Amino acid sequence: MVYITGDTHGMGDFFKLLSPELSKLSKKDYVIIAGDCGVLFDSDKKEQVINLYSYLPFSVLFVDGNHENFDLINSYPVEKWHGGKVHKIADSIYHLMRGQIFEIDGSTFFTFGGALSFDKKRRIEGISWWADELPTNDDFSEAITNLSKYNYTVDFVITHDCPYSWMGGVKGSRKLMYEGFLASASNEYLENILFKLRFRKWFFGHYHMDTELFPVAIELYQQVLKITDFTNCGYNNGSEYSGDKSLWKKPDRFSGKKVSILGDSVSTFEGTLPKKYYVHYKGRTRDESGVRDLFDMWWMQVIHSIDAVLCKNDSFAGSCVSPLTKHNATLLRRIKNLEGDDKPDIIFIMLGTNDFGRELHTKSGCNMFTFFAGYRKMVERIKKYYPNAEIYCSGVYATDMMLQQGHDIKSYNDCIKEIVETYSLHYVDGVVLQKKDTHDGLHPNNVGMTKIARKWVECLLV
Numbered sequence: 001m002v003y004i005t006g007d008t009h010g011m012g013d014f015f016k017l018l019s020p021e022l023s024k025l026s027k028k029d030y031v032i033i034a035g036d037c038g039v040l041f042d043s044d045k046k047e048q049v050i051n052l053y054s055y056l057p058f059s060v061l062f063v064d065g066n067h068e069n070f071d072l073i074n075s076y077p078v079e080k081w082h083g084g085k086v087h088k089i090a091d092s093i094y095h096l097m098r099g100q101i102f103e104i105d106g107s108t109f110f111t112f113g114g115a116l117s118f119d120k121k122r123r124i125e126g127i128s129w130w131a132d133e134l135p136t137n138d139d140f141s142e143a144i145t146n147l148s149k150y151n152y153t154v155d156f157v158i159t160h161d162c163p164y165s166w167m168g169g170v171k172g173s174r175k176l177m178y179e180g181f182l183a184s185a186s187n188e189y190l191e192n193i194l195f196k197l198r199f200r201k202w203f204f205g206h207y208h209m210d211t212e213l214f215p216v217a218i219e220l221y222q223q224v225l226k227i228t229d230f231t232n233c234g235y236n237n238g239s240e241y242s243g244d245k246s247l248w249k250k251p252d253r254f255s256g257k258k259v260s261i262l263g264d265s266v267s268t269f270e271g272t273l274p275k276k277y278y279v280h281y282k283g284r285t286r287d288e289s290g291v292r293d294l295f296d297m298w299w300m301q302v303i304h305s306i307d308a309v310l311c312k313n314d315s316f317a318g319s320c321v322s323p324l325t326k327h328n329a330t331l332l333r334r335i336k337n338l339e340g341d342d343k344p345d346i347i348f349i350m351l352g353t354n355d356f357g358r359e360l361h362t363k364s365g366c367n368m369f370t371f372f373a374g375y376r377k378m379v380e381r382i383k384k385y386y387p388n389a390e391i392y393c394s395g396v397y398a399t400d401m402m403l404q405q406g407h408d409i410k411s412y413n414d415c416i417k418e419i420v421e422t423y424s425l426h427y428v429d430g431v432v433l434q435k436k437d438t439h440d441g442l443h444p445n446n447v448g449m450t451k452i453a454r455k456w457v458e459c460l461l462v
Helices: 014-018 043-054 137-149 163-170 185-196 283-291 299-303 332-336 353-357 369-387 402-403 410-422 446-460
Strands: 002-005 031-033 059-063 078-081 084-090 093-096 100-104 107-114 156-159 200-206 210-214 217-219 224-226 258-263 307-314 346-350 388-392 426-428
Touching: 031 156, 031 200, 043 084, 043 093, 059 156, 084 100, 093 332, 107 137, 107 185, 137 185, 163 185, 163 210, 299 307, 299 346, 299 446, 332 369, 346 369, 369 388, 369 410, 388 410, 388 446, 410 426, 410 446
Parallel strands: 002 031, 031 059, 059 093, 107 156, 156 200, 200 217, 258 307, 258 346, 346 388, 388 426
Antiparallel strands: 002 224, 078 084, 084 093, 100 107, 210 217
16 A cells, blocks of 8 residues: 655654554555655764654655755665665665656556755755755656656656646645745756656645645645545646646746835845945844845745746835935935836835834824825836836834834825825735744744735735
C-alpha cells in the first residue's frame, strides 16, 4: 500500500506520519514524501533523525526538495530499486532520484525533485542551503530518456515543485504568492515535462498548503493521501493544462505593469530610495524586524503576486500628507520621483499614519481640513503628471496600540474614501496590526508585512 504527503522537514512536521491509519502499516507499505523530507539536513543530527524515521512501521520514500543537505544525500551510493535510481539512506528509507520511474504496488511513479529556496539569502551555503537544490539539464535529459521508454505515460507524478503555468494556483483560489515565489529552473523543466506527459494525478509539495488543482494535481502539506483512491482516475494530457491552457496562470491583468510607491516609513527599504531620504528598514533594523530582503516588503510581495515590476519607490520615513509638515507627499519633488526610466502604470499610496498618529490637528495647528486638502492636492498632482496611471489608495495603517489610545481613525479614512470616489481611484482597506505583528510596537515585522500584502492583493485580484 502506498501513501503520499507533503514536506516533513526532518522533525519539524514529522507528527503527521504518526496517524492511527499509518500506524497499522508494515515495512512492505510505503509513504512517499513530496520533497523537503529533511531526514538528511543537519549533519550533527543525521543519525538521530534517520533512526526516528527508521522506527516508523512503514518504509519512507522521498523526492528531494530544496531544504535538503545535498552533500549528505550524494554521499550515499546510487542503487537500482523498483526500476529507478535511488540513494538508500537506511533499510527502510530511500531517496527517489530525479527523472526516474518506479513501479510500486502495481502503479508507475515518475519522480523529479528540486526547487528554489526563496529564503536562501538568509541561509549559509553548505550549512543550511545547497546549490544542488535546483535541477539541471542532465536531470531533465534523464527524465526525458526514461519517460520515452514509457511512451510519456505514467500513473502518478511526484515532484517537490510544480510546472511554471501552475504557479498561479499554488496558494489557493486567490492565486496568492506572498512569500516571493519566483519562477526557477525547476518550474521550467516541469513545464516542459508536463506538456509531453499523460498521467492520472500529479502530487507536489513546497508551497506549504493543501490545495487541489482540480482535476489533475494536488498540492500537499499536512494531508496524507492513499494512492489507491486515485488509481481509477482517467489519464490527463498535460498539454491541456500547460502554457496558455493552464487554469492557474499567474494573474495577467497586471503582468509586466510598472508600479511606483508613495509612502512613509512602513514602505521604506534600504537601497530603493533617492539619496538623503530617511529610511526605517536599514542596517540592524532589518535583522530585528525580519524584513531583511526586498521580497519581505509589503509592496514587493504585492508586485510579485500580481506579476508586475517595480518602477520607483518614493517613500520617506516620517512623511505626512498635511502640507504643513516637512517632506510631505504633496511636494512636486516627491510626485516627480515616482517616475523611473518610464512613467508608472500603477501607483500605490499608503500614507496618513503619521498624520493620524501625531494628531496634527492639536500639535501643529492643523485639522482634518488640512489633511483632506493635502490628500486632494497630492492626488491632483499625481493625476496631472501620470494621467494614465491606475492609483490605489490605502486607508490609514495603524496598530491596535494606537487605536487603544483613543485615536479616531475613521475620520481619516472617510477623507481618503471621499477623494478616491471623487477622482475615480481605487480604495484598499487600511490594516490594523497587533503588537506581535510589529518589531517595535509601530512598524511591521515580516509577519506584519505579509498581512498588509494580503489586504492589497485581495483588493487587486478581485
